[in-house]
Amino acid sequence: MSTDERIEYAISHTEVLRHPKQTLSTFGATNIYYYLLSEPSYKELVEGEEETVVREGRVRAERPKVVTPSYLINVEGFSEHARRYLEMIAREYGTNTPGLFYGYKNEPKELNIVSSDMNSVVRNLDEKIDKEGNQLATIIKGIDELWDVSLLKFIFDMTRYSVGSNLSELGRRGLLNVDRKGVPMEARQSLEQLFEEVKNGELDPSALKMELDRWGLFEEYEDRFFRLFGK
Secondary structure, X not given: OOHHHHHHHXXXXXXXXXXXXXXXXXXXXXXXXXXXXEOOXXXXXXXXXXXXXXXXXXXXXXXXXXXXXXXXXOOOOOOHHHHHHHHHHHHHHOOOOOEEEOOEEEEEEEEEEEOOOHHHHHHHHHXXXXXXXXXXXXXXXXXXHHHHHHHHHHHHHHHHHHXXXXXXXXXXXXXXXXXXXXXXXXXXXXXXXXXXXXXXXOOOHHHHHHHHHHOOOHHXXXXXXXXXXXX
C-alpha cells in the first residue's frame, strides 16, 4: 500500500473502546491519559499465545486559544500552501473572525507486550481506570506500526467533540467579542497573563514579544513591554 493508503487503513481501523468522561477544558489545560492497544506487527510471523501491545502515555491539551485568520498567518511553521489557505479563509470569513486554536503535546510513558488477548486486556484496564476514578482516561484500539496515526485520530475527534462547548462557554463570557483592532477579548486577557508571568520571572520575554507581534500589537504595548526591564 502507498503511504496515504496505509494512513487511511490506520484511521479506519482506529476505535475508541473507552471514551473520556469529560471534554477538553475551556479555561485550562487538559491531561488525557491513554492506553493504546494493538496487535503486534509480527503476529502473522509467530504462532502461539496471543499478545497485545499496550502503549501508555499522556496527551496534554493546552487551554484553547481564541485566534483569527490574521493571527494565524503570522504564526511560524506553516508552509506556503497553508498560508495561502489561511488567506482564502480570511477573504471568505473576514480577517478578524474568531476561532479556536488547540495545542497538544504527546508524552509517551511505557510500552508493554502483554501475553493476553485484547479483550482480556481491555477488561483489566477498565477495572483499573474505574478503581482510580480517572475521568480523562481512554482506551484506544489502533494499528501497531501506525499507532501515532491512531492517537492523532482520537485527538482530532476529541477536539471536534469539545469545540462546541468550548465556544459556547467563551461566548457566554463575551470572550469571542472582537475590539476595534480586530483582537478578541480572550486574547487581550491572555496577553495580560503573559505580562504578569514575565514580570514574575515565569516566562521568557521573547514569548510575550512573539505573541504581541502575531497580533500586530507591539506598538500599542511597546512602552509597557520595555518597562518590564526598567527602560
